[in-house]
Amino acid sequence: MMICRIWHGRTSRERADRYAVFLEQRAIPDYRSVPGNIDVAVLRREEGDVTHFLTMTHWVSEKAIRDFAGDDILKAKYYPEDADFLLEFEPEVQHFEVVARQIPS
Template sequence: MIDRIWHGWTTRENADEYERLLREEILPSFADADNDGYRGARILRREADADEVEFVTILRFDSVESVKRFAGEEYRDAHVPDAAREVLKRYDDRARHYEVREEREY
């Protein structure tokens, strides 16, 4: 299992709109597309400082090959739809990929 982790920051004024885009448009489009090996997503949000809100998206895939089918051969590059670019203040140009070594729920 691979987690694809990416950070983006909005202004406080755009934070709710960006979260709405993630929940209602962006993440559902990933699930609806032919993304064999895509297993879901998590959204993390925190008040970064007085002016910014940070978001972390964690996309889960079966393998690096699944990530490449989703994002292409340059799979480390960020996948940021135009609507998101309009409300993001800044964002990581590249995503990071981690092997999930263990996961526990209590």
């Protein structure tokens, strides 16, 4: 069973470009360093003065997620630098069981 873990965060539009760089340079390597992480995608959407980010990660098991996030696997994981960017800290992420997926050959 593959698990998709989705985190949502909001930042001001003026800080969004810098936050995108931070996610690429700090968060993605952190996810990828954990055995059992399959992949990472960061999505971005502008909405007025606010920019939304969704981080979607795929994992081989809950154990792999636990190795990344700790024992409470639904608790959102934040970095100290997030305080410089985020408008609030959502306490939880969402998990979905992946029931269908196609990877280009």
